[in-house]
Amino acid sequence: MSMRRWHQAVDALNLKDKAKKWIDGLDFSVAVPSAYWVERTEDMPPELDTIPIFSEMIHILDFVARNQLSDTVLMEAMPKLFGPRQDVTVVDPLIWDVVERGQIAVPTEQLRSLFTGIFDQKMLLPVNCSDTHWCALM
Structure with missing residues (x-):
């Protein structure tokens, strides 16, 4: 594996960890407009692990924690x-x-x-x- 790919992998794994911490810290009891209301799903953190680190799907985690x-x-x-x-x-x-x-x-x-x-x-x-x-x- 080239150094560039290694750095991409490390960045992707760090982003997954950051996403899990961000999800765990969300306060779902805060009142928000109904258009933004979501339910907590317990399978979300394990589902993050299924995203391949070298796929385009990893970029969806840019939404996490204001990246x-x-x-x-x-x-x-x-x-x-x-x-x-x-x-x-x-x-x-x-x-x-x-x-x-x-x-x-x-x-x-x-x-x-x-x-x-x-x-x-x-x-x-x-x-x-x-x-x-x-x-x-x-």
């Missing part, structure tokens, strides 16, 4: 957040680079073709700022 979301996880979350809305189109953030010191590399030809024919839709453009947080343009 920085990867591009992959962000694109999984956006359709769930905006899925019912036919007037919103989410643009894959991989079409441009990370914003560094206020600068962004935008492929103008790709953007031009992206907006061609769009008249009555909102375009959600996620932008990763300095690799520390996500912003969005709409």
Whole structure:
């Protein structure tokens, strides 16, 4: 196994441990709006162990304990957040680079073709700022 794969494996195992601790620390008695209410399931921590550490599924744990979301996880979350809305189109953030010191590399030809024919839709453009947080343009 290469050092890179070894580090990926260690990161994935640490993320699984962090997820288990986060789940154990959740207070399910806190009042929340019904749209966010979930029941505790005892099989959740053991189910985390079934996620292969080198699979794309491991990225779903980015949601745990407020980790920085990867591009992959962000694109999984956006359709769930905006899925019912036919007037919103989410643009894959991989079409441009990370914003560094206020600068962004935008492929103008790709953007031009992206907006061609769009008249009555909102375009959600996620932008990763300095690799520390996500912003969005709409």
